[in-house]
Amino acid sequence: ELKVEQNPLFLSMQEGKNYTIYCNYSTTSDRLYWYRQDPGKSLESLFVLLSNGAVKQEGRLMASLDTKARLSTLHITAAVHDLSATYFCAVVPRDSNYQLIWGAGTKLIIKP
Amino acid sequence: EAGVAQSPRYKIIEKRQSVAFWCNPISGHATLYWYQQILGQGPKLLIQFQNNGVVDDSQLPKDRFSAERLKGVDSTLKIQPAKLEDSAVYLCASSFGTRVGDEQFFGPGTRLTVL
Numbered sequence: 247e248l249k250v251e252q253n254p255l256f257l258s259m260q261e262g263k264n265y266t267i268y269c270n271y272s273t274t275s276d277r278l279y280w281y282r283q284d285p286g287k288s289l290e291s292l293f294v295l296l297s298n299g300a301v302k303q304e305g306r307l308m309a310s311l312d313t314k315a316r317l318s319t320l321h322i323t324a325a326v327h328d329l330s331a332t333y334f335c336a337v338v339p340r341d342s343n344y345q346l347i348w349g350a351g352t353k354l355i356i357k358p
Numbered sequence: 359e360a361g362v363a364q365s366p367r368y369k370i371i372e373k374r375q376s377v378a379f380w381c382n383p384i385s386g387h388a389t390l391y392w393y394q395q396i397l398g399q400g401p402k403l404l405i406q407f408q409n410n411g412v413v414d415d416s417q418l419p420k421d422r423f424s425a426e427r428l429k430g431v432d433s434t435l436k437i438q439p440a441k442l443e444d445s446a447v448y449l450c451a452s453s454f455g456t457r458v459g460d461e462q463f464f465g466p467g468t469r470l471t472v473l
Contacts, residue, residue, distance in 0.1 A: 250400075277459045288449060289401070289464040334400055338459030345391070345414070345458060348400030 248273050250337050252349035260357055262324055267352045269318040269335035277338040278318050279346070280309050282331045289334065293320075325356045360384065362465030364450050370471045376438040379468045383431070383452030389413075390427055391462060392435050393449040401449055407433065408456050437470075445472045 249272040259265055269278070280292040293302045295311035295318060302309050306329065308321045318335055332353045336346040363382040371377050383390050389408050393401035404423065406414040409430040418425070422441070427433040437444055447467040453460040 279461070286469075288466045289451075291461060291463070294461060336400070345403060345406060346462070348402075350398075350400050 248339055248347050250335060250347050250349040252333075252335060252352050254352060255350060256353045256355075258355045258357065259325055261326055264324065265322050267320040267322075267333055267354070269320070269337075269349055271316050271318075271335075271337045271347070273316075273337065273339040273347070274313075275316070275337045275340055276313060278311055279336045279338075280318070280320055281334045281336065283334065283351070284331050292333075322354075327356050327358050330354055330356045362450055362452055362463055364448075364465040364468055366468055367466060368469050368471075370473065371440055372473050373442055374439040376436065377440055377470065378434050378436045379448050379450075379470075381433045381435070381450030381465060383433070383450070384454075384463055387452035387454050387463075388430075388456050389453045389460065390433050391451040391453075392425055392433070393451065395447045395449055395467070397446070404435070440470075440472045442472050445470055 251270045253268045278295045281289040282292050283289050293309040298313040300311045306323045311318045320333060332351045334351045335349045362384055365380050369377055391406050392404045394404055395401045404418045405425045407427040410427045423437055425435045447469050449467045450465045451462040453462045
């Protein structure tokens with residue numbers, strides 16, 4: 247069964263702290279997306295990771311991909327309130343007709 | 359560049375009624391997707407079109423849901439009759455290419471409440 251598991255599902259943290267969201271997946275994949283969703287809004291693409299060892303950074307967010315471990319991480323550095331949102335990872339399985347397999351999302355609340 | 363447009367943004371209906379949603383993808387995008395997102399969950403793909411042909415509708419409840427993409431541009435998704443469990447946000451997305459895993463751009467969604 248194709249599965250994508252995010253951990254944690256809910257995270258409340260203080261501004262200025264660092265934290266990491268994990269995305270584990272059960273299938274072989276060479277492409278993984280991270281999306282952000284604000285309450286009541288649609289999904290916004292943050293990163294696409296295309297190969298083993300890929301690392302991308304945008305502001306206080308950094309995403310990485312380890313295809314051998316079937317693991318991606320989204321690291322938040324010195325969190326600010328504006329980063330409060332739900333973060334989804336989505337995996338493109340290799341050798342499959344499936345487009346994207348989505349995680350359940352991590353709801354991140356950053357308190358001032 | 360204009361994004362993916364959807365309407366209506368909100369809809370409240372009673373069970374057993376019918377409802378239709380409309381989506382206009384980004385100009386030039388060949389592939390269009392409809393997703394259902396239940397509160398607290400990730401999106402679930404209902405149907406995928408490439409131009410005006412269906413690529414994947416394996417998770418579409420075909421006894422009550424239907425979708426079409428006329429002329430390979432706009433698309434409509436219909437539910438008839440609606441059930442309580444259809445309450446969700448219906449997201450439309452489009453991608454430029456036709457390769458598996460091409461980046462998808464999402465519209466604002468239609469929030470459906472079935473009473």
